[in-house]
Amino acid sequence: MAQIISGNEVSKQIQAETKVESEALRSKGVVPGLATVLVGEDPASQVYIGQKIKTCNKLGIESFHHHLSEKATESEILGLVQKLNNDPKVHGILCQLPLPKHIDSDKILVAISPNKDVDGFHLMNMGKLLSKKNAREISESGIYLPCTPHGIIQLLRRTGIPMAGAEAVIVGRSNIVGKPVALLLMAENATVTICHTGTKDLGEVCRRADILVAAIGKPKVVTADMVKNGVTVIDVGVNRIGKTPEGKDMLVGDVDFDGVKEKARAITPVPGGVGPMTIAMLMVNTVKAARLLSGVK
Numbered sequence: 001m002a003q004i005i006s007g008n009e010v011s012k013q014i015q016a017e018t019k020v021e022s023e024a025l026r027s028k029g030v031v032p033g034l035a036t037v038l039v040g041e042d043p044a045s046q047v048y049i050g051q052k053i054k055t056c057n058k059l060g061i062e063s064f065h066h067h068l069s070e071k072a073t074e075s076e077i078l079g080l081v082q083k084l085n086n087d088p089k090v091h092g093i094l095c096q097l098p099l100p101k102h103i104d105s106d107k108i109l110v111a112i113s114p115n116k117d118v119d120g121f122h123l124m125n126m127g128k129l130l131s132k133k134n135a136r137e138i139s140e141s142g143i144y145l146p147c148t149p150h151g152i153i154q155l156l157r158r159t160g161i162p163m164a165g166a167e168a169v170i171v172g173r174s175n176i177v178g179k180p181v182a183l184l185l186m187a188e189n190a191t192v193t194i195c196h197t198g199t200k201d202l203g204e205v206c207r208r209a210d211i212l213v214a215a216i217g218k219p220k221v222v223t224a225d226m227v228k229n230g231v232t233v234i235d236v237g238v239n240r241i242g243k244t245p246e247g248k249d250m251l252v253g254d255v256d257f258d259g260v261k262e263k264a265r266a267i268t269p270v271p272g273g274v275g276p277m278t279i280a281m282l283m284v285n286t287v288k289a290a291r292l293l294s295g296v297k
């Protein structure tokens, strides 16, 4: 029976550390500030943004929320981003994805100042991450790491899962999870394989994994027959498969948790695994931005 890796618990630890840093900055006259931008009425995005704002409040980070209509134009959003780039009270800017279909997300993401890009989605931050040679270079640089991949590394590190020399298999090649988590695991000296829709025999590749990261976006794709005994499984999936009788969303991951937990050394649950880590790492990045932009240590 696997160890259940509690993202809730690790996130709490990281939030407590971040609160100390945030309060230290406040005592020196710098109030860390995060601007959130939500365009439209996507219910899941509204929940995520609500959680981010609530966590800011808990940690002494000031939040500035901007909610634009579904019909907002690209130039309106770009205008707001420009204003936030120039606002000295705002250290981090987060534009919640997905944006409505008529908006070119790439255009918006590169308009955010790389120095305030606490999501780590700007091409400059992605490129800098690509150029670093090892974990030390990454941690000493001023780059903002994307929150979910960074959260995954923290979960593994703080659970004591060895990464150096491990066979790490990532299922999914997205810009926000698959590709950057591959870079971070490589920087930790793991041997990394990325699988995707073109992979011929997914089970065969997954069975090599000491660490398996599932970031597919489809429910229960990774089943017990696809993992070896002793694997550590990180499930990034958040799939809504219906409503509970109380009207709450029923969430499942990309991994068949009940089957896979019987073979795994450790596994993250959904919910309560990777999700809370994404928010914790956003707070870490925001306080880092406040430190870097203010020059106050």
Ligand code: GUN
Binding pocket: 094, 095, 096, 097, 098, 119, 147, 148, 278
């Ligand atoms: N949508 C889903 N995850 C994320 C995230 O980490 N950041 C932003 N901005 N949008 C998201």
